[in-house]
Amino acid sequence: MPAASTGSPATAPLKSSAPPSGSGGAPRRPGAAGGRRRREFTTRRGLIVAAFMAPAAVFVAIFTYYPMIAGSQMAFRNWNLSDLTDTSWVGLKNFRDVFTDPAWGTVAGNTLLWVAGSIVPQLVIGFAIALWLRRRFRFRGLYQALIFFPWAISGFLIGILFRWLFNSEFGVVNDVLQRTGLIDEPIAWLADPRTAMVSVLIANVWYGVTFFAIMILAALQSVPDELYEAAALDGAGKARTLFQVTIPYIRTTLALTVLLRVIWIFNFPDLIFGMTGGGPNDETHIVTTWMIKITQQGDYGKASALGLLVVAVLLVFAVFFLLATRERQATGGRGAGRRGAGERGVWA
């Protein structure tokens, strides 16, 4: 292909960092372009943006945002399937019902345990796998594909899978532990609240490690070798290199991945729903599985109040998320040299 002749009128800038009302255009835009011409260009650009965004916006508006907003207002109404004649405005009553429910303390505690107890092992194990996969070895591709498989399975089905593994009479977990002599009696894993919580966490770690491994591996491959060479010259050991070179360099990816995963895990009833259904005696409910139970009981008002609480908590995380992204833009971002995809914000 012929070299780009800068300044040619055909070189419409593909991107401009200036706001649309401004003089839009990349630095190489011919300075001679007149006001009229510029406005035409902006209008056409606006039309392209609108036309290309429209299908996505329409679908999401109708089938996601409309039901979500309509559902949110149920949180402030009396909306119970047992009596639909009275759907009057009740203010914060549904929220009060949530906080005064005897199960609330357990549910809130479980939710925190669920998020923290899933994220931490996923991150640590995923990081270790990524570090070890960085160096090529035979069958590395096959290995990656195999450990990627859990990601293809629905959370609900993973719950069923592990319900079978943790079965107290015919489950493999008890069988292995008994054969190796670690336990004498079979444990009723899913019948005791504490072991049930441990069991669902193990299942979720099984599911989520790969995502961290892949994201971190991608980020690791963007770390320039020179940094490691310099660290080696300085006589830095493995641990120091890890904490002073590797982690700072991929810090943005780490932060973004963790925050995205926090949002997903927080809002992920599927696995627990399939594995314990929230039992025994509601002891393994997290916010979203409890919400399912309340919906099934017909109290849509209370369930919606719970849903709004989830969105509120997650929005706080999103703020952290965006702050982390902004920091990235301030320290380089686009145009400041090409960086690995792992170093790019996912959402902003």
Place this chain on the structure above:
Amino acid sequence: MIGKETTAGRATKFTFLGLWLLFSVFPLYWIAVTSLKAPGDIFSFPIAYWPERFSLENYRGLFGKADFGTYLVNSLVVATVAGAVATAISTLSAYVLARFEFRTKSALLMAALVTQMIPSFIALGPLYLLMTDLRLVDNRLGLVLVYIAVCVPFCTVMLRGFFENVPDALEEAAMIDGLSRFGALVRVLLPVMRPGIVAAFIFNFVNCWNELFLSVTLMNSDGTKTVPTALNGFISSFNIDWGSMSAAAVLTIAPTMILFAFASRHIVQGLTSGAVKG
């Protein structure tokens, strides 16, 4: 590259990687083995890690008693159509978000992010009423429309990442050669983007294939049920029939795993870029 590996280090590394591989793969092996046991052998003691006799009894039961074939076809149709349309729509929006600057851009990205935070249960009631009004309850088209909306936000962001990995110079050169912006997109950019688009489609397909709660809400009758809805029916009974359940699980997992075996390469490739950087 990253210092020399000691023998002890290598041993630790491969032990850990091996154990993790075992942990990753064993549950899948176990569900497959369970599905191939004769119904009576599933609850035999001690547990047989390699059954003495194999039987297709559980699979036969699924297609005889339960009409699992219909559910598989329903899931296949819904996931394929929704996945393809969502990918096409997302390609357009991702292109715009990657290549243009405009005032509402960050608001749109934020709106996409918020969709990830909404518990789907908050929207189920109104969505059901909406679909009733549109006469799309128990209708595969209805589920397709809803799934498109579910897939589009994340798929857009994912494809935007892929687009940003392709240097602008590629299209600029094509446009200097006389192609229009649209021509450059279709003839130059999309072919380069193909691995990313395929990965996005597979991701969407798998998500729709696996989705449970929307499908349970919108598909009640036996003729329109999808696979996850049917599985949910299996566990709501007090005693789970583990033989049928395992067979159904294998039939549900196998197609997505085959697809992911291809997609994982593309996804990793896309993330680690390199391949698409001209």
